[in-house]
Amino acid sequence: QVQLVESGGGLVQAGGSLRLSCAASGRTASSYGMGWFRQAPGKERDFVAVITLSGNTYYRDSVEGRFTISRDNAKNTVYLQMNSLKPEDTAVYYCAKVKAGSGNYYYRTTYESWGQGTQVTVSS
Secondary structure, three states: OEEEEEEOOEEEEOOOOEEEEEEEEEOOHHHOOEEEEEEOOOOOEEEEEEEOOOOOEEEOHHHOOOEEEEEEOOOOEEEEEEOOOOHHHOEEEEEEEEOOOOOOOOOHHHEEOOOOOEEEEEEO
């Protein structure tokens, strides 16, 4: 089993940057694909980014070019660097691991072992 803990959220002005961290305990995060999702009030939890077991990265269109997902296997941590933040990026951000044998990375059901989330608020 793997346990995930997110950190790094906060309040930032539009155009600013934040780096979220997702620390894994238990089995190493390097053994899995890892993803980030976000959930705004009253909305569904939506895919943001994923880094696959082989290191490939994929992003939702609205964050492509602004967000970067990466992993540090030595620290057992996955990061989400968020630049040029916009008010519409405001949400609780969650990390999760990709289930073994899963397919579409954009679907919430592809993931398990969700963290507790970290709040990101972008003011205009």
